[in-house]
Amino acid sequence: MADWGQFETLRPDQAGTTSLVAGASRGIGRSIAIGLAAAGASVVGLARSADALDDLGDEIRTGGGEFLPLVADIADLEATAAAVAAAWRWKGGLDSLVNSAGATNRSSALEISPAEWDALFDVNLRGAFFLTREVGRRMLDGNGGSIVNIASLSGVVSDGAQVAYSASKAAMIHMSAVLADHWAPKVRLNCISPAWVRTEMTRDYLAVEDNVSAILQRTPMGRIARPEEMVGAALFLVSGMSSYLTGQNLLVDGGWTA
Ligand SMILES: NC(=O)c1ccc[n+]([C@@H]2O[C@H](COP(=O)([O-])OP(=O)(O)OC[C@H]3O[C@@H](n4cnc5c(N)ncnc54)[C@H](OP(=O)(O)O)[C@@H]3O)[C@@H](O)[C@H]2O)c1
Numbered sequence: 136m137a138d139w140g141q142f143e144t145l146r147p148d149q150a151g152t153t154s155l156v157a158g159a160s161r162g163i164g165r166s167i168a169i170g171l172a173a174a175g176a177s178v179v180g181l182a183r184s185a186d187a188l189d190d191l192g193d194e195i196r197t198g199g200g201e202f203l204p205l206v207a208d209i210a211d212l213e214a215t216a217a218a219v220a221a222a223w224r225w226k227g228g229l230d231s232l233v234n235s236a237g238a239t240n241r242s243s244a245l246e247i248s249p250a251e252w253d254a255l256f257d258v259n260l261r262g263a264f265f266l267t268r269e270v271g272r273r274m275l276d277g278n279g280g281s282i283v284n285i286a287s288l289s290g291v292v293s294d295g296a297q298v299a300y301s302a303s304k305a306a307m308i309h310m311s312a313v314l315a316d317h318w319a320p321k322v323r324l325n326c327i328s329p330a331w332v333r334t335e336m337t338r339d340y341l342a343v344e345d346n347v348s349a350i351l352q353r354t355p356m357g358r359i360a361r362p363e364e365m366v367g368a369a370l371f372l373v374s375g376m377s378s379y380l381t382g383q384n385l386l387v388d389g390g391w392t393a
Contacts, residue, residue, distance in 0.1 A: 144375030150175030152230035154373065155222045157209060157266055160187035162334035163285060163362045164235030170366035171233070171373070172200035179203045179222040179229075182236065209236050209262030210254075219269035228277055231373035232270045234263050235285040239336050244298045252299050259303035264310055271314065271322050279321035281373045284311050285365070286326040288388045294330065295340075295349065304328070308384050315382030323381040325372045330388035332360045355390030 154171045158164035159180030165187075172178045172195040180188050180202060188204035195202040203225050207218040223229055238258045242251055267282055274280035289296035290304030308326050315324040331337060331350050340346050341359060351357060368387050371377050386392055 147174050147370035147374045153177045153226040154231040155179045155229050156233045157181045158236030160184045163365050165191055166362040166366050167233050167369045174370055177201040177226055181205045181207055181218055183208050209266050210257040212265050215266050216269050223273055230280050232282045233369055239300050241297055247299055255299045256303055260306050263307055271318055274322045282324045283369055283372045284326045286328045288328050288330040288391055312382040319381055326384040327368045328384050328386045329365055330391045332362055334362055353391055
């Protein structure tokens with residue numbers, strides 16, 4: 136009889152784990168929160184929109200899961216620290232963090248103001264870093280964990296996004312790699328970099344037919360991604376299935392960079 140016990144951790148089962156998903160109120164983060172709950176995790180959802188988090192909580196509880204909503208703006212470092220402390224207290228720890236909170240800005244390089252630049256970096260980089268540090272510090276003192284940052288194809292190649300957004304995502308990818316080195320082996324950090332996904336963030340851009348055809352020309356899969364298509368990568372990266380993977384950037388890009 137074969138001994139399959141060694142493969143016990145090689146499944147995305149998250150029963151008994153607790154995950155904090157920042158940016159859970161809509162889009163990619165909402166899908167990942169539901170995917171984690173469906174895999175058995177207790178999920179803390181963080182965002183600024185209380186009503187949207189309540190809707191998500193209803194959906195997760197209807198499916199038999201457990202959910203804690205936390206309303207916070209990740210650009211506000213004190214509020215973020217308080218939210219992480221509350222998330223940690225809920226079940227006595229966190230096994231994973233998925234940071235999908237992010238903003239965009241369509242101002243071109245020649246137009247963008249210093250205030251717009253700062254506002255974007257306050258969320259996409261500064262906010263993401265201090266959130267990651269609040270969680271990472273506790274994981275390092277505790278049982279370790281896995282952190283997944285939602286970066287972007289825009290942080291790797293020029294894909295139609297504007298410069299501030301693209302630069303913030305490139306910085307997030309490198310920040311994650313450096314922290315992966317510093318915090319190994321207890322805490323793993325990886326990025327998921329989606330190409331274009333249909334969410335509120337991209338609704339206006341993807342409403343323009345020329346933008347969509349330019350994207351499709353460069354996308355071997357021949358279509359724009361759905362938010363649910365980021366869930367598999369997230370489950371893989373938080374679970375034991377990726378136990379030797381850290382510091383990587385997983386491009387879920389429909390083949391754009393192939
Ligand atoms: N859609 C794409 O094509 C695409 C492609 C590559 C990467 N991404 C990245 O994927 C992530 C999710 O994007 P999405 O498309 O799902 O966008 P979305 O639908 O606009 O959702 C963004 C999420 O981030 C939260 N958020 C934004 N600013 C926040 C802040 N200051 N504090 C706390 N939460 C904040 C929003 O919640 P509240 O408004 O309720 O706070 C929302 O839950 C982002 O990091 C984005 O850059 C998206």
